[in-house]
Amino acid sequence: MPPFAKPLLLLLAVLLGFFASDIYRWLTAPPQTIVLDDYCQVSKQGCKSGEVIVKLSGEHAQPLVPTTLNVEWPNANSETLILTLQGYEMDMGTVKFKIDKLNDNQYQTDIILPVCRMETMTWVGELTDGTTTINTLIRMAR
Secondary structure (H helix, E strand, C coil), X not given: CCCCHHHHHHHHHHHHHHCHHHXXXXXXXXXXXXXXXXXXEECCCCEEECCEEEEECCCCECXXXXXXXXXXXXXXXXXXXXXXXEECCCCCXXXXXXXXXXXXXXXXXXXXXXXXXXXXXXXXXXXXXXXXXXXXXXXXXX
16 A cells, blocks of 8 residues: 555545535435525515515625615514525525614614625525514525
8 A cells, every 4th residue: 555545544534524424414315495485585675474574775685795684573572583594596504693673673683695606696594583483585696
C-alpha cells in the first residue's frame, strides 16, 4: 500500500462518520411536495390568513438588503413570533427570524435573506406564535 493511502483512508473515514447522519437523512427522506397556492404570499399589499395580516415594506425582498416585515396578529399567544424560511427553487438551508411585539397586536422585524445565484427566488416557510402556524411565502429578486 502506498504511504499516502493510510492517512487518506483515515481522513475519508472521519469525514464519512461526521456526515453519516446527514447522508442517511438525505437518502431516506421522502420527497417533499410543496404547493405554493397553499402559502400566504407576503408582499407590500400583505396577505391575510384568518385574522393575521403579514406585510413586507416592498413588493419583494432583495438579497442581503434589510426588508421590514410587519405582522398584525390579534390574540397572539406570545411576545415574539418565529418565522422559518427555506428556499423553494434551491436548497439554501433554513433561516429563522424572531419577530418582536411592538404593541398589542403588532409585531415587526427586519429580515435579511442570503444571496443566491438565481435572479429570483421563492422562500417558503412558517410563521408561528407557538400555538398557531401560518404557511408563508416571500419572493426575492435582485
